[in-house]
Amino acid sequence: MTSITGVGVSPGRVIGPVLQMPPAVAEPAPGAGLPAGATAEAEADRLRAAAKTVQAALKDRAAGARKEAAEVLQATALMAADPMLLKSAVKLLEAGRGTERAIWEAAEQVAEQLKSLGGYMAERATDVLDVRARIVAELRGVPAPGIPASEVPFVLAAEDLAPADTATLDPAMVLALVTSGGGPQSHTAIIARSLGLPAVVAAIGATELAPGTEVFVDGAAGTVTPSPGETERSLAAAYASREPLQPFDGTGTTADGHLVPLLSNVGGGHDALKAAGLGAEGVGLLRTEFCFLNRDSEPTIDEQVAAYKAVFDAFPAKKVVVRTLDAGADKPLPFLTDSTEPNPALGVRGYRTDLATPGVLERQLQAIATAAAQSEAEVWVMAPMIATAEEAGRFAELCQAAGLETPGVMVEVPSAAVTAGSVLKRVDFASIGTNDLTQYTMAADRQLGPLAALNDPWQPAVLHLVKATVDGAASRQEAPKPVGVCGEAAADPALAVVLVGLGINSLSMSARSLAAVAAVLKSVPLERAQQLAALALGSDTAAEARAAVRAELPLLETLGL
Ligand code: PEP
Numbered sequence: 001m002t003s004i005t006g007v008g009v010s011p012g013r014v015i016g017p018v019l020q021m022p023p024a025v026a027e028p029a030p031g032a033g034l035p036a037g038a039t040a041e042a043e044a045d046r047l048r049a050a051a052k053t054v055q056a057a058l059k060d061r062a063a064g065a066r067k068e069a070a071e072v073l074q075a076t077a078l079m080a081a082d083p084m085l086l087k088s089a090v091k092l093l094e095a096g097r098g099t100e101r102a103i104w105e106a107a108e109q110v111a112e113q114l115k116s117l118g119g120y121m122a123e124r125a126t127d128v129l130d131v132r133a134r135i136v137a138e139l140r141g142v143p144a145p146g147i148p149a150s151e152v153p154f155v156l157a158a159e160d161l162a163p164a165d166t167a168t169l170d171p172a173m174v175l176a177l178v179t180s181g182g183g184p185q186s187h188t189a190i191i192a193r194s195l196g197l198p199a200v201v202a203a204i205g206a207t208e209l210a211p212g213t214e215v216f217v218d219g220a221a222g223t224v225t226p227s228p229g230e231t232e233r234s235l236a237a238a239y240a241s242r243e244p245l246q247p248f249d250g251t252g253t254t255a256d257g258h259l260v261p262l263l264s265n266v267g268g269g270h271d272a273l274k275a276a277g278l279g280a281e282g283v284g285l286l287r288t289e290f291c292f293l294n295r296d297s298e299p300t301i302d303e304q305v306a307a308y309k310a311v312f313d314a315f316p317a318k319k320v321v322v323r324t325l326d327a328g329a330d331k332p333l334p335f336l337t338d339s340t341e342p343n344p345a346l347g348v349r350g351y352r353t354d355l356a357t358p359g360v361l362e363r364q365l366q367a368i369a370t371a372a373a374q375s376e377a378e379v380w381v382m383a384p385m386i387a388t389a390e391e392a393g394r395f396a397e398l399c400q401a402a403g404l405e406t407p408g409v410m411v412e413v414p415s416a417a418v419t420a421g422s423v424l425k426r427v428d429f430a431s432i433g434t435n436d437l438t439q440y441t442m443a444a445d446r447q448l449g450p451l452a453a454l455n456d457p458w459q460p461a462v463l464h465l466v467k468a469t470v471d472g473a474a475s476r477q478e479a480p481k482p483v484g485v486c487g488e489a490a491a492d493p494a495l496a497v498v499l500v501g502l503g504i505n506s507l508s509m510s511a512r513s514l515a516a517v518a519a520v521l522k523s524v525p526l527e528r529a530q531q532l533a534a535l536a537l538g539s540d541t542a543a544e545a546r547a548a549v550r551a552e553l554p555l556l557e558t559l560g561l
């Protein structure tokens with residue numbers, strides 16, 4: 001069988017049997033009643049038995065799972081035999097609903113009630129809906145949804161992975177991820193990088209691989225090869241016995257000592273502690289919206305202070321760049337965004353929510369300033385989705401009013417890159433969000449698998465905009481203003497070298513990528529990085545740019561990157 005080619009988003013070479021992620025459980029038809037001859041009583045027994053089986057299966061999995069996953073599975077197991085849920089389902093059965101429909105509607109009601117309670121209870125609504133899908137699958141006699149259980153390590157194939165799948169993904173059992181959908185910035189890609197698993201996305205045909213088929217996955221090349229031969233076996237063996245990467249020693253530098261601070265992207269205090277443990281020189285992007293994704297109302301100032309301080313305290317005397325709430329598109333926050341917008345990625349998102357919902361940003365800046373005053377971190381603040389110099393100026397004024405001394409902007413919209421000279425006159429630094437900058441430059445939704453090749457930060461157009469930003473930062477200012485990169489591009493060791501060659505001052509990435517980026521950067525003198533940047537800029541296509549630069553960095557091959 002020939003190889004399937006997709007987009008490699010996390011390096012590594014492994015061989016293992018494929019298991020397919022079962023499809024989502026379809027909703028039973030709304031009008032479905034009890035089947036002819038069935039009694040409500042007998043169906044109630046069948047429903048209880050299915051719920052018991054689901055509960056036992058979840059408990060079993062919890063027993064063998066790592067700590068965080070075990071907690072999720074135990075909470076879900078409890079919900080499976082929840083008397084309130086089963087009671088309301090039986091009532092619906094007695095009223096004439098079919099068995100699957102009865103549990104479906106009962107769970108809907110329970111989930112709604114939980115959501116209306118808010119906070120922790122609202123988060124449990126997801127567990128109820130998960131349990132519902134499992135019970136319906138059990139009633140239908142089809143595989144349970146979610147990551148399949150297995151006795152042996154396997155390559156997980158799926159259409160795409162959702163955030164909820166992550167909690168139960170056991171990196172000791174899953175050898176690699178292969179999805180037919182998703183792009184380089186998709187959730188699957190981010191999960192794979194944070195777990196250090198090889199992954200290929202946008203691999204059309206991945207979901208057609210028969211379960212049990214042995215495949216060779218090359219997460220750097222972006223290929224999935226069924227029935228691997230001698231060559232693939234020796235590549236996988238070489239990868240398994242490769243020299244382990246040295247942990248990052250806490251100083252990002254080129255071979256000739258040009259310092260490039262390597263920072264981490266974090267979503268909260270827990271991430272920050274992990275990043276500090278892996279040597280991060282600070283935080284280059286605190287995604288504050290991640291602290292409040294489950295909230296349907298604005299967090300109080302005290303809640304915000306606590307969330308931000310937890311991050312600052314992990315980095316005393318180090319830089320922490322806080323990004324103000326970036327709500328909208330793939331990260332809706334009900335108190336800031338309008339779910340009925342026709343084009344959410346081009347809508348009132350990021351900094352723009354200050355127009356539609358004034359006050360939230362000012363209160364957030366106040367909370368950041370309070371948390372900063374209570375900690376020793378060097379706190380910088382930046383706004384997402386800045387498109388014009390006026391917006392940058394207004395953000396700087398708001399920061400100043402809150403007593404925050406280092407305002408900056410994210411460069412994610414091409415207009416900000418092109419006019420970086422004017423934008424940076426008004427703020428102290430810029431951080432390029434290559435994930436969004438790529439999607440807007442290429443006009444390609446970052447979540448769409450079929451557009452993955454366009455959504456590639458190696459696209460020469462994106463690299464030219466990175467250069468435009470650096471050039472703008474050096475022009476019309478008394479001294480060049482610092483420009484960092486905090487998109488996923490910074491986590492690609494070859495691209496990181498190019499970015500440094502283009503004049504980027506710092507790189508921020510998921511903490512897992514620090515060691516690889518540090519090792520490759522340290523092997524290249526600055527002048528060589530500049531030559532590689534010129535090579536990439538001069539390429540006609542993303543594929544040519546990547547191949548040309550990678551060919552000049554043989555260390556990538558040695559390290560299995
Ligand atoms: C980006 O767009 O590159 C970025 C870092 O922001 P996010 O991925 O959170 O949109």
Ligand code: MG
Pocket residue numbers: 384412433435436
């Ligand atoms: Mg962004």
